Amino acid sequence: MSLGLEAQQLRKTYGSRVAVDGVSLSLAPGQLLALLGPNGAGKSTTIGMVCGLTAPDAGSVAIGGHTLAQDRNAYQRRIGLVPQEIALFEDLPAQANVELFGALYGLSRAQQRERAAEVLARVGLLDRAGDKPSTFSGGMKRRLNIACALVHGPDVLLLDEPTAGVDPQSRNAIFDTLEGLKREGKALLYTTHYMEEAERLADAIVIVDHGRVVAQGTLTQLLAQLPAAQQLQIDLDGPPALPPLATLPGVKRVQAFDARLVLGVDDLEVAPAVLQALAAQGRRVKHLSSGRASLEDVFLHLTGRTLRDGASA
Structure with missing residues (x-):
């Protein structure tokens, strides 16, 4: 069974600017937790600390009780990261990209080939396995990034704005993939500022603004905070x-x-x-x-501004 994620009181500062201030998250197997907020709210910094790419100034993260501080390599093997910026080798075939990520996680050559075929099929790109990402649409590149993050069989998948710049067909394909992963017991942490995505996918929602958690709960629980329907x-x-x-x-x-x-x-x-x-x-x-009323209304009610306000992060 996949193991869930616990993050406690994460904090990160850059000089005098507080990027993340006491954010805590709890993510169970088979659950998608949406981390919502405008650009600059601290979502990507939080993802960076959860996956071990950014060192927190305070707080801790653990998967199944095992912390990042105890064994960084073992912890990071349990995580698959889909970054906000597309991270692919444009001139390597799609299958070679996935196999390369498998090699980085210590898969044997046979395992790399087997797992690459499996995850490419999952994201609907098996028929393009021999093609280079330089020939792909933006949505196809996003789906290939997801395949690379899944090749080693992680317990927790972190997705940072995975549908940015994606066409509707690829967005729906990504949604179908994520819903399938949930059914298999994977734990998914998903950052976005698109409310309709969270309303469709999320089992639980955490709204952040200026690095702080301003609300959390299910969609029903958050909408109940509004004085009008x-x-x-x-x-x-x-x-x-x-x-x-x-x-x-x-x-x-x-x-x-x-x-x-x-x-x-x-x-x-x-x-x-x-x-x-x-x-x-x-x-x-x-x-x-x-x-x-919508999640956008919840955020506006709590902060006085819309989720799409804010400087770029």
Whole structure:
């Protein structure tokens, strides 16, 4: 059986900047844990500490009770890493890329060939085993990176923004692969700022901002933190005055981002009253949309900004 991951109070600073500040994660076999946050929130730094590429200033990580500090080689053999940046040898055939990673983990030549064929089939690239990654689409390269991370049979798979720049067909193929790995008992840690991915894949979710955990739980548990189940998003011709809107019956949350107004409401029937109040302010509505509350709304409620805000990391 695969062994789960435990990270306790991880902290990392770069000079005066605190990149990760007391992040703890618990990941069980057969579970996908989504680590969410905007660019610069500390997701990649956390992944780096979990896989042993970045030394934490404080805290610990363990798989099945065995820590990175006790035996680095044994610990890292239990981990497969799919980095944010594609890491392939562009002029080596796909199968040779996978076999090379197998060799780095000490697989015999026969094991390299056998496992390469297995993992290439898993990610839907067996028919392209003899082709070079330089001829692949971005999505195919991402899938090949996953195959390389799986070749040695890790217990825990770390995926750092694995669908960045990926076409819809490859994204769905990646999702199918990950769901299959979950069924086999692999433990998956998945960083993203795409809410729809977490909503589809995650068994548990940790939201980070400025290096800290601001919320964690299942999707249902996180949505329960919101004061309203529905949302109105209105694009205006200028910034609105918020106090009159906040006092309208049924309005639970009002936030503005320049000329974009976001309201959490009990029911969408409040929309006519909101539009009337905006008209009284002399504001013209350019676009209106509505929908159920989402993970994006949870983050906005907790931090006052959207998940796609923030500087690049």
